[in-house]
Amino acid sequence: MSQEEELRELIKQIKPAGREAMERAKERWRTVAKPLHSLGKLEDAVIKIAGMRGSAEFSLEKKGLVIMCADNGVVAEGVTQTGQEVTAIVTENFTRRETSACLMAERAGVDLFPVDIGVARDVPGVTVPEYKVAYGTENMKNGPAMTREQAARAVLTGICIVRKLAAEGYGILATGEMGIGNTTTSSAAASVLLDRDPAEVTGRGAGLDSEGLARKISVIREAIGKNGPAREDVVDVLSKVGGLDIAGLTGVFLGGALCRIPVVIDGFISSVAALCAVRMAPDTLDYILPSHRSKEPAGEMVLKELGLSPYIDCGMNLGEGTGAVAVMPLLEMGLSVYQNMSTFEEISVEQYEELK
Template sequence: MNLQDKIAQIEPIDQSAVERSWRRWDSIAKPLRSLGLLEQAVTRIAGMRREPEVTIEKPCVVAMCADNGVVDEGVTQTSRDVTAVVTKNFTTGATSVCSMARVAGIPVVPVDIGVACDIEADGLIRKKIAYGTQNMAQGPAMTRDQAVAAIEVGIDITLDLARQGYDLFATGEMGIGNTTTSSAMAAVLLHRSVSEVTGRGAGLTSEGVRHKIAVIRRAIAVNQPDPDDPLDVLAKVGGFDIAGLVGVYLGGALAHRPVLIDGFISSVAALCAVRLCPAAAGYLLPSHVSDEPAGALVLEELGLKPFLTCGMCLGEGTGAVAAIPILRMACAVYNDMSTFAEVEIEEYKHLK
């Protein structure tokens, strides 16, 4: 089955299950809609799963790891070698998201989808499309076929994890240079200026940001990505990590599972997934709003409001992981609280 056939199988969420879930929320003995976005998230999960019963029993973080050829242009503080180091550290638990995930009791699933060297590590899923992308400032980052292959990796891994019982996917990534690729994609897909969507990434100086902006402008001028063709944008100025995450979003939708967006990079992947398949939008949940300049812009384009506003821009899936305990708490209220009828209190009424 090719990518278009898989996309064609994605169905919108079930609005009748959403409505039944809202009725459950409104019967609970508390002020109506007083958990705000968390209530909305639970009802949307009900719609995804097509039933009003909602629990989050077995979440995981899927971290796509890949190198980006644009690093050759000096757009980062560190060398591409760091990608391999952090990718291996995912397998030993020695990364920020691993530390946070341990507290929440959530496994991290790292995927080598395009790291520039071979990594031997237990627990690493090896699905390398190539040893990093090409330098997008000189030509396309990848071929269209490579972009499709990377998306299919994300879909297949997510569907396999769903068969293992995982019921919510948090998106993570690692790839030196990927705020550069994400900014390029955001500029094209949002029809915004490069300067408006480009930030410091992992700590560039002001001069470094100016250079990064110039490189992205050159990449867009060289490649002329078509904003009406998200696959063209992804292939020409994206990365394998972003493409893999596009597949995670589409795979989650195919499996009727929620997928949590992390920060700027994963939100750009989410936008690309929705442009490829509008029905996939129903399966997305926000976590936080990235401190990168375009973080809020992409979420706004997706019509999503973040649960957390922490000024985070670390990546790896850290923001998505931070949101999972909050969602589980909301599920606890949804499932465990008494109803107005059970405690013999007159139901609150919606104000008109």
């Protein structure tokens, strides 16, 4: 069986979230001794997670952040401020707890899982042969970034990692990435999937000046024109103008749906992977939670396409999973009220009613 055939078989197993569990969670919220719907999106998140888990009682105690790390051949076109070597340096720093995501995750009680899915060199403490699909992608300006089999294998790798973590008891996963040049690949994929001109969806990434931005847009436009990715074929889009990190994260979102656990979008790059997953298997959307509104131009566009509204807006565009990690304490706060607050009956107060 080919990688693509295996992927198609797994996608067939994805089912919608449990509506009965969601109704039970809604009923529990109605009995909690506070004004109805007063925690807004946090109440909605608890209800949605109940549907994912198929139970109105669940825990978010064991939390993980999966960081897909990969290099992109398009960096050769001068679309970034820093060189490709930075990908490996930061990937190794994840093991030393020397990145922004590490420090934020430690505060939020989130375990880190950096994955070398396509870094240009092996990374001590991170590289695992069965997870590494390639030593970076090809330059998409000159031809496809990778083969279809590589793209499918990267998606399967993401699914495999989620299955492993779910078996270890993780109840919620955040998504992150590290890869110099990946705002270029994600902008290219977003341009195709949203049917938007590259200029509409492409930002400055990690600090490009106006000349650099213009060059980045031009490279994306050329890559799409040369490779002709088919919008309705996600594997084709990923292989022609995507990145191994995006493909791996696509698998993480699909894996969440397969294992019935929530997966939290980080920023723009992560949201493009979520969109890829939903286009491949629409029911995957039931298992995806947003986090923040990215400063990248297409960040909000992709969330709107998915019908998701962010929980926070801090003007962040760092990546690594920082936005997804930042929202974890909020989700736990909402769950704490849901699980532990007294009911109207317990405090002998008349229950609020839904008023039209």
